[in-house]
Amino acid sequence: MKTLLERYKEYLPITDKTPIISLREGNTPLIPLVNFNKKTGLRAYVKYEGANPTGSFKDRGMVMAVAKALEDGSRAIICASTGNTSAAAAAYAARTNIKALVLIPEGKIALGKLSQAIIYGAKVIQIKGNFDQCLNRVREISEKYPVTLVNSLNPYRLQGQKTAAFEIVDELGETPDYHFLPVGNAGNITAYWMGYTEYFENNICKKLPKMMGFQADGSAPIVYNKVFENPETIATAIRIGNPASWEKAVKARDKSKGVIESLTDEEILNAQKYLASTEGIFCEPASAASFGGLLKKYNEDLIEKDSLVVCTLTGNGLKDPNVIVSRINPPEAIDNNLEKILVEANFI
Numbered sequence: 001m002k003t004l005l006e007r008y009k010e011y012l013p014i015t016d017k018t019p020i021i022s023l024r025e026g027n028t029p030l031i032p033l034v035n036f037n038k039k040t041g042l043r044a045y046v047k048y049e050g051a052n053p054t055g056s057f058k059d060r061g062m063v064m065a066v067a068k069a070l071e072d073g074s075r076a077i078i079c080a081s082t083g084n085t086s087a088a089a090a091a092y093a094a095r096t097n098i099k100a101l102v103l104i105p106e107g108k109i110a111l112g113k114l115s116q117a118i119i120y121g122a123k124v125i126q127i128k129g130n131f132d133q134c135l136n137r138v139r140e141i142s143e144k145y146p147v148t149l150v151n152s153l154n155p156y157r158l159q160g161q162k163t164a165a166f167e168i169v170d171e172l173g174e175t176p177d178y179h180f181l182p183v184g185n186a187g188n189i190t191a192y193w194m195g196y197t198e199y200f201e202n203n204i205c206k207k208l209p210k211m212m213g214f215q216a217d218g219s220a221p222i223v224y225n226k227v228f229e230n231p232e233t234i235a236t237a238i239r240i241g242n243p244a245s246w247e248k249a250v251k252a253r254d255k256s257k258g259v260i261e262s263l264t265d266e267e268i269l270n271a272q273k274y275l276a277s278t279e280g281i282f283c284e285p286a287s288a289a290s291f292g293g294l295l296k297k298y299n300e301d302l303i304e305k306d307s308l309v310v311c312t313l314t315g316n317g318l319k320d321p322n323v324i325v326s327r328i329n330p331p332e333a334i335d336n337n338l339e340k341i342l343v344e345a346n347f348i
């Protein structure tokens with residue numbers, strides 16, 4: 001089986017000198033939503049990026065960015081992160097024997113992601129501030145010190161991430177009518193649009209999808225067209241008030257005749273629960289914004305029957321179990337007594 005960089009080599013900035021590194025990222029499952037489709041008459045799928053080696057789509061971009069950093073002789077990478085980028089940076093740095101330095105906003109990253117950055121051996125620095133402030137800081141540091149910035153401002157990140165669009169077209173044999181995504185720093189929606197556009201220009205697909213981006217209502221700078229100084233949402237991965245790829249995302253939205261809208265935290269959590277309890281698919285809260293967007297647009301009667309729809313589930317649900325257990329109490333222990341258990345199970 002070819003690695004991601006090998007498979008899509010001709011579409012990626014790969015030279016003879018680029019090291020083909022890999023943790024076997026990509027090639028993630030495209031899962032049909034059988035119960036939802038039965039109910040709605042749609043042909044909807046989720047692209048389950050939680051199956052990547054560090055549990056999020058960030059691995060696709062990170063493998064490309066780290067390969068290019070190595071090619072350029074860099075021995076250290078730096079990023080700001082709401083959690084997933086730092087996990088991916090830390091893993092690929094460990095894999096390739098270089099240093100990773102990550103700046104994270106205090107108290108606002110999910111425990112699973114923090115554990116990843118620590119165990120992979122990154123230097124983790126927690127800042128009294130939000131993601132946007134961390135990002136400004138790492139830009140400043142990477143300009144002055146010999147360390148490569150691997151946030152999505154690094155163009156190789158988006159190059160790697162666009163491969164998800166290729167995989168979708170390769171598997172479906174056509175382009176979806178609609179592609180739903182969560183939007184945070186706005187890199188991923190930009191990368192997918194780039195991927196679909198490149199396949200279209202190379203005649204590999206015959207049309208382009210409408211790009212449907214969803215932010216959290218408390219962190220929705222693109223929707224309201226203003227910087228959010230103090231973004232807030234339970235979906236911490238997309239708690240971003242001033243996205244780096246803002247203009248590119250607006251371009252993707254407008255060129256594709258799509259939308260960028262917002263969902264309340266309640267709508268996001270309901271979508272997360274719906275996917276888990278009706279389809280058996282567990283994603284993290286931010287990821288559920290894509291499917292939440294589909295639910296919203298379907299309920300507004302805006303998605304035609306039989307439409308081919310893909311929602312990207314950007315990260316694995318196991319990264320952020322606290323969101324679940326802080327809202328739903330785990331069951332209390334009862335005695336190991338058959339009768340009591342049967343009563344509890346409503347069998348008698």
Ligand code: F0G
Nearest residue numbers: 081082084085184185186187188314315
């Ligand atoms: N979903 C998840 C799970 C994410 O971690 C992110 C971004 C997004 C969606 C939004 O993607 O930024 O390309 O619009 N996480 C970044 C991080 C910011 O630091 O891990 P985007």
